[in-house]
Amino acid sequence: MPPEARATDAGPEKTCFKPRRTRATEDAGNRKGLAAKRADQEDAMTTLTRRRALHLAVAGAVAGPAVLRITKAHAAEFSLKAANNTPVSHPLTVYMTKAADAIREETGGKVDIKLFPNNQLGGDTDMLSQLRSGALEFFTLSPLILATLVPAASISGVGFAWSSYDKLWPAMDGDLGAHVRAQIEKSGLFAFDRIWENGFRQTTSSSRPILKPEDFKGFKIRVPPSPMWTSMFKAFDAAPMTINFAEVYSALQTRIAEGQENPLTLIENAKLYEVQKYLSKTNHMWDGFWLLSNGKVWRGLPQDVKTVVAKHFNAQAVAQRADMAQRAGTTEQDLRGRGLDIRDVDTKAFQAKLQSAGFYKEWKGKFGDDAWALLEKHTGPIS
Ligand code: X2X
Numbered sequence: 373m374p375p376e377a378r379a380t381d382a383g384p385e386k387t388c389f390k391p392r393r394t395r396a397t398e399d400a401g402n403r404k405g406l407a408a409k410r411a412d413q414e415d416a417m418t419t420l421t422r423r424r425a426l427h428l429a430v431a432g433a434v435a436g437p438a439v440l441r442i443t444k445a446h447a448a449e450f451s452l453k454a455a456n457n458t459p460v461s462h463p464l465t466v467y468m469t470k471a472a473d474a475i476r477e478e479t480g481g482k483v484d485i486k487l488f489p490n491n492q493l494g495g496d497t498d499m500l501s502q503l504r505s506g507a508l509e510f511f512t513l514s515p516l517i518l519a520t521l522v523p524a525a526s527i528s529g530v531g532f533a534w535s536s537y538d539k540l541w542p543a544m545d546g547d548l549g550a551h552v553r554a555q556i557e558k559s560g561l562f563a564f565d566r567i568w569e570n571g572f573r574q575t576t577s578s579s580r581p582i583l584k585p586e587d588f589k590g591f592k593i594r595v596p597p598s599p600m601w602t603s604m605f606k607a608f609d610a611a612p613m614t615i616n617f618a619e620v621y622s623a624l625q626t627r628i629a630e631g632q633e634n635p636l637t638l639i640e641n642a643k644l645y646e647v648q649k650y651l652s653k654t655n656h657m658w659d660g661f662w663l664l665s666n667g668k669v670w671r672g673l674p675q676d677v678k679t680v681v682a683k684h685f686n687a688q689a690v691a692q693r694a695d696m697a698q699r700a701g702t703t704e705q706d707l708r709g710r711g712l713d714i715r716d717v718d719t720k721a722f723q724a725k726l727q728s729a730g731f732y733k734e735w736k737g738k739f740g741d742d743a744w745a746l747l748e749k750h751t752g753p754i755s
Contacts, residue, residue, distance in 0.1 A: 448484035450677060454510035455488040455499050457617045462641040464512060464568055464661060465489040467692035474684040483677055485510065495616030497597060503561065506669050512568060512661035515552065516598040524555040526600045527739050531731065532723040533751045534658045541693070543750035544660065551746055556662065562670040564682060566689035568661040569696045571635025574653050579630045581650040581715050585725035594620055594629035607729035624648060635659065636703045637696060645710040652717050663689065727755050
């Protein structure tokens, strides 16, 4: 069993959470029955109004659509929203939900995080804007898409850099992750310590199997909005087009794009096998999800709230990694069963193509020698 799984089995330590009590809640606690309930509700309304005022102050007047405001009237003292781009069945959503449940439970309902999965609040680009304006409190995003705002963040996604998770997780939980999180913080966002798993990315196609680097020539491939993705697939001589994940299924269905690339778990959960025929195990890049918060909103929360929220999100991120590692084998079987024609390829040939196209030289230059050395300290020499 991987160490992550063991740590989680033991369960996160309980911290002593003391809900903040106002005079109104104390009075309500002393009364009985309906009267107490009414007082609780009134108190909830007061705190919601307070929270709303805080939000407006933090976010400014143009904070985003009114529909995203806190509207739930119940006893929570902190009603917060979290969002992601993965289907309800994806382990990212499942384990974020577990974290929200654990936080609600440990705080006796005072901290209520409502999850909006599956691009319900818009595509990644929209959700990133909402997070930055303060309209959305928590959001998971690929380091490479985040690089549109924080260029240093995409360093974990350099092509063919990682040979195993034994190198990857210690780097992301250690100094490489700390380097990236420091840059994220400078941009006004906050990143939780533990990055969540998306996986190693594989290439799918509806038109032809990609078996060797030359098969990418002119291939109309959807890539997420990110300079590194576009750069990588240009280096493969493909024709990359930037599309948010929210529109990927329909882009493939209508054949606007011939193919896309994503980890097996997401290909299965988003049912991309319905609109793709071939899957090539190109394994070209590792990708994760940083759980982000708006820096001002995060710093504005009381310390005891922050401690409980961070503890459960970090613990569930580690549990989600372990769960995905356990499913890896069966997912491939399932996808074969769904009719995908799965092929192994010589990944070395693909890496050589990136090398000869100048991909590594370009990105080493962009990240700088120090950051590159930090990456290679964990991966070994990349190019
Ligand atoms: O957009 C994608 O392909 C996804 C879901 O993998 C990311 O979030 C980068």
